[in-house]
Amino acid sequence: MREEGAAPLVAPVGETPIVVLVRPQLAENIGTTARAMANGGLFHLRLVAPRDGWPKERAWAAASGADRILDAAQLFDTVDAAVADCHRVIGTCPRPRHVVVPVLTARAAAAELRAINGRDERVAILFGPERAGLEAEDLARADTLVRYPLNPEFSSLNLAQAVMVMAYEWWVAADETPPRRLQTHKTEVATKGSLDNFMGHLVDELDACGFLRNAPKRPGMIRNLRHWFQRGEVTEQELRTLHGVVAELSRGRMRHGRPEKTAEPDDQD
Template identity: 90%
Template sequence: MRELGAAPLVAPEGETPIVVLVRPQLAENIGTTARAMANGGLFHLRLVAPRDTWPHPRAWAAASGADRILDAAQVFDTVDAAIADCHRVLATCPRPRHVVIPVMTARAGAAELRDINARGMRVAVLFGPERAGLEAEDLARADTLIRYPLNPEFSSLNLAQAVMVLAYEWWVAADATPPRQLQTHKTAVATKGSLDNFMGHLISELDACGFLRNAPKREGMVRNLRHWFERGEITEQEVRTLHGVVAELSRGRMRHGRPEAKADRESTAKADPPGA
């Protein structure tokens, strides 16, 4: 069933969570679920009594290259058979149930999955049919429920979305990507010393052109300029560009005279047009 361009997905050694789709109704949803699993680094898919004939080509067409997950998917007649080799079973449950059982968010559930697998135990997560979710008998097989804190006025998710939320939390639970970073390409963030050097250059030229001639306000104006340039993470390349801008403005002033003098000349020219 594998298509050209399938992703080279290989499960890591050891235990990782098993996604169990209970009585899924559409082959396309199985395919998009495999895609969501691949996004979040989940590789093991089990199907319980899928409505459409399995394997079904529409699943592979919807998987966007996550073919290996579908190729390796296992099919079972019952939930009990699908989880027989598991030590723990979690189940997604969008609606309140009258049962005493631990209930976790997706984030807490992902941390629980990490802990279970780290101890060498096998864990499955049950996802219910598209139309109504898991039934009470399905939930009775779980030792923990996962409920997503979504907008209470509209908390409906399709099957692949529900899997994607948990797959994302599973992935980021062990991901080292900084929560915030500045992309600088081939340059780097400027040091405070580099910025101070630029500020000296800028202030010197502002003094020379008369911009800071108001002595009582000069200190505050300089401080505001410093806050402006210190506010962000300016790069070394940007500092070099700013040095060039200030230097070019200075050369322009030297060539054409002080801006005030130019403004005076333009004003005089307007007041006394040629031929007046």
């Protein structure tokens, strides 16, 4: 059933969480679940008594290339059979129902999943049917519950969204992407020395054209200019461009002669 251009998804060596869809209703939702799993680096899918049977072509059509996850999906008649080889079972539940059991956020659950798999133990995450979620009997198979902290006025998720939240948290729990970075393409952030060099060039030309002629205001104006460039994470390429701008303004002034009068600079202190 694999489409042309399917992603070359290969599960890593060792244990990773198993996504168990309990009585899913629509094949399209199984397909979009596979897509969400692939986004977050989850590869093992088990299906418990899908309402419309399995396999279904519509699932592959909705998977956007996550075909290998669907190709390898395992089919079970009951939740007990689906989790029989697992050491831990986590159930997703919007509202815990009169049970004494640990309840984690998705982020905390992801950390626990990493720890469990790090011990080479197998863990399953149960997701219930689209309409009502897991039933009490399903939740009785779970030793831990997960509840997403969403808007209490509207916390409804479709099946793939629910899986995506968990898959995302699983992925970022081990991801080393810095929380913030500056995209500089082929240049780099300017050094303080480069900034000082440019400021010297700029101030010389501002003095030459008379912009900084007000002696009492001059230090504050220069300081404000320096703060502006320091704050902006200026790149080396941008500084080269600014050097060119200042040099061209200077040449233009020389070609046409210095104006008899320049505008009085605003108070910038």
